[in-house]
Amino acid sequence: MSTQFNAIPESALASGAGSYNEISVARRFYWLVKREVWESRSVYIAPLAVAAVILLGYFVSAINLPTRMRAASGMTPMAQGDMFAQTFGTAAMALMATTLVVAAFYCLDALHGERRDRSILFWKSLPVSDSMTVLSKATIPLFLLPLLTFLITVALQICMLLLSAAILLAGGQSLAMLSHLSLGVTWIALLNHLVVGHGLYYAPFYGWFLLVSAWARRGTFLWAVLPPLAIGVLEKILFNTSHFGDLIGDRFGIGGSATSGKATGMLAMIADSPTLSSPGLWIGLILTALFLFAAMQLRRRQGPV
Amino acid sequence: MACIEARALRKAFGKTVALDGIDMRVEEGRILGIIGPNGAGKTTALNAILGLTPYQGELHVLGRDPWRERDRLMRDVSFIADVAVLPRWIRVWQALDYVAGVHPRFDRAKAEGFLAKTTIRQTSKVRELSKGMVAQLHLALILAIDARLLVLDEPTLGLDILYRKQFYDSLLNDYFDRSRTIVVTTHQVEEIEHVLTDLMFMDRGRIVLHCSMEEFERRYLEVMVRPEQLDAARALKPLHERQGLGRSILLFDGICRDTLSALGEVRTPSIADLFVAVIGTQAGQAQGAA
Numbered sequence: 315m316s317t318q319f320n321a322i323p324e325s326a327l328a329s330g331a332g333s334y335n336e337i338s339v340a341r342r343f344y345w346l347v348k349r350e351v352w353e354s355r356s357v358y359i360a361p362l363a364v365a366a367v368i369l370l371g372y373f374v375s376a377i378n379l380p381t382r383m384r385a386a387s388g389m390t391p392m393a394q395g396d397m398f399a400q401t402f403g404t405a406a407m408a409l410m411a412t413t414l415v416v417a418a419f420y421c422l423d424a425l426h427g428e429r430r431d432r433s434i435l436f437w438k439s440l441p442v443s444d445s446m447t448v449l450s451k452a453t454i455p456l457f458l459l460p461l462l463t464f465l466i467t468v469a470l471q472i473c474m475l476l477l478s479a480a481i482l483l484a485g486g487q488s489l490a491m492l493s494h495l496s497l498g499v500t501w502i503a504l505l506n507h508l509v510v511g512h513g514l515y516y517a518p519f520y521g522w523f524l525l526v527s528a529w530a531r532r533g534t535f536l537w538a539v540l541p542p543l544a545i546g547v548l549e550k551i552l553f554n555t556s557h558f559g560d561l562i563g564d565r566f567g568i569g570g571s572a573t574s575g576k577a578t579g580m581l582a583m584i585a586d587s588p589t590l591s592s593p594g595l596w597i598g599l600i601l602t603a604l605f606l607f608a609a610m611q612l613r614r615r616q617g618p619v
Numbered sequence: 620m621a622c623i624e625a626r627a628l629r630k631a632f633g634k635t636v637a638l639d640g641i642d643m644r645v646e647e648g649r650i651l652g653i654i655g656p657n658g659a660g661k662t663t664a665l666n667a668i669l670g671l672t673p674y675q676g677e678l679h680v681l682g683r684d685p686w687r688e689r690d691r692l693m694r695d696v697s698f699i700a701d702v703a704v705l706p707r708w709i710r711v712w713q714a715l716d717y718v719a720g721v722h723p724r725f726d727r728a729k730a731e732g733f734l735a736k737t738t739i740r741q742t743s744k745v746r747e748l749s750k751g752m753v754a755q756l757h758l759a760l761i762l763a764i765d766a767r768l769l770v771l772d773e774p775t776l777g778l779d780i781l782y783r784k785q786f787y788d789s790l791l792n793d794y795f796d797r798s799r800t801i802v803v804t805t806h807q808v809e810e811i812e813h814v815l816t817d818l819m820f821m822d823r824g825r826i827v828l829h830c831s832m833e834e835f836e837r838r839y840l841e842v843m844v845r846p847e848q849l850d851a852a853r854a855l856k857p858l859h860e861r862q863g864l865g866r867s868i869l870l871f872d873g874i875c876r877d878t879l880s881a882l883g884e885v886r887t888p889s890i891a892d893l894f895v896a897v898i899g900t901q902a903g904q905a906q907g908a909a
Contacts, residue, residue: 335723336723337722346721352708353708435671435701436757439699442721615673
């Protein structure tokens, strides 16, 4: 039916219709993701700004680095290296926390903002399906933000390393302690932590937030937070248990065991990341798929609010 | 092939029936104006045609089911659903880039040509543009898409008269080429009167009248009846009677022009006059207020 349908009107069109190049799905998806980044510039501005502040702070505190190093001269280079590792780890965690907050707010606004400003009527006038739109929006917290966090963290830590080296050298001190930082290993662990942990293991949170933003007419933040809270409270009242709260707490607190022991450093914390072989990760991804599917169906039906 | 074909198209929001089982058929190459009071179901009908809302009944647009195949259909259909729906954060060049990136039938050079005739700069954000400029930008984007059906729902609402005039001028001169179909709703009936090839009145979810403009001109005549012939004129069962310039003006459906010219001065009524006659005085007031 479709071939017949295509044949008649296109020959009837005067202006050479039918000569149009198809645009591949990948290409359209690329433009959708690009549009998201145009709209939500906080996706990269926020972590870059935090990185800049950290670097500035580090620079100011590094001025008296030689003095501190002299004071710690009794320590082994290994222990001195740990001091650096802790600072570097804190910097990485500040960036991770930043992009998690950015991801949460991005998701809450992603499918709500376009209904609030009525631009959904413009987006829907273009040949892009609701499924593709929702997927392009989910790409930001699932993949783009973790990768961006990784790149900015690596760049920041390199800057911090160079800065420390320059100051230590100027103070006539050895760089031995810096070689104990083992940044290479840390970065591989960090990449794994961000992609698997922040991207995939947290996926149900993003999925839920996107669903809320597609559904709620207003107050997306309250709708995202209050119902889970109500479930937890109800469970406590009815059964005097807290499985639901534990479930969310456990998922959010990846590497939670490490937060208690500060001395273990960033490497220990991120080494605690969930792996691709953990069933919890896959259950979470199934849940995410359900949330996203619901968000697609809602976007299909919803107009401006 | 019909561009739009609907049978028993129905849509209800709770207990409110927005579309009460309408049948319609719009051939390709027509410019159809849909006119009706607020809440008549125009926007609901257009939303169904554009795949923005589910519906009951049968509906085919360019041979496709709009609800199931909206994204595919949008390659051949473009629409302006309302004024000021362009996202306020977007820059003009970003809008051009994006539409070119996702729409296979978008002619970027054409859109830039339209924009060159305006004072819109490509580096501007939509929020920095005036309302009229946003409408121009949206029109430039939409008219650069080689679509087979263009749907305009109140495309000039709230714009000043200069922009409204320009809007319909470029629509006719730069876009319409008899192979395309245009469906437009507006409250400013008089502005589209000379543009249309077909006319449709809607009221309370039903189509009250659907005819071509030729048929409209043939069927409907208005007579400024001389006072002494008023009774004779009323005997011919006018659709509507109103007072104007101290004379009674009677509107007739399907009465021969020669018969009527014996009663007074005969002319073709405006769409607005016919609308008032068909829909009723109450709706006419709403129309006038808009």
